[in-house]
Amino acid sequence: MKKKLLILVVLIIGMYFGYRYLYHEHRDIAKEEAAFALKVPALLKEFEVDETKANTKYLDKPVLISGKVTSVDVPSKTIVIDKKLLAILVKDTKVEVNTEISIQGRLIGYDNLLGEIKLDQSTIK
Structure with a gap:
């Protein structure tokens, strides 16, 4: 009986940590400090x-x-900056074409075929 109880406790603890590992909170890029500040x-x-x-x-x-x-x-x-950076915004924001802006987001990649950098979870600063 003790062996079955021990196995059950270990299994429940394992499931708990597995759940916490798989379903942790999402990052909020807007609240994080930017690691780099650059122009396009x-x-x-x-x-x-x-x-x-x-x-x-x-x-x-x-x-x-x-x-x-x-x-x-x-x-x-989505907005495009300097014809080479595609940014997906977190929320609707009114932005005018031909205005200078700073945007913070998570860099998700570079498309070498189009020569375009991509950001997601972006917010205008």
Whole structure:
């Protein structure tokens, strides 16, 4: 009986830690401090020179990017900055084309075919 009880307790503890590992709280990029603050051309140049090194440095980190808005798509909550950075906003925000902004988000990758950097969980600062 003690052996069955011990197995049950170990199983419940294992399930608890497994659940906590799989279903932890999501990151709030807007509340995190930006690891890097750059302009779009400088960031783009780093990816063009050495994509692997730039991915190691910036991928999945909060970055603060500044530049001029070149396109806004309200329904999909996306904006394009300097024609080379696509940012997906967390919430609807009114942004005008040809205005200088700073945006913080999580860098999710570089598309070398289009030469475009992508951010998600973005907020305008």
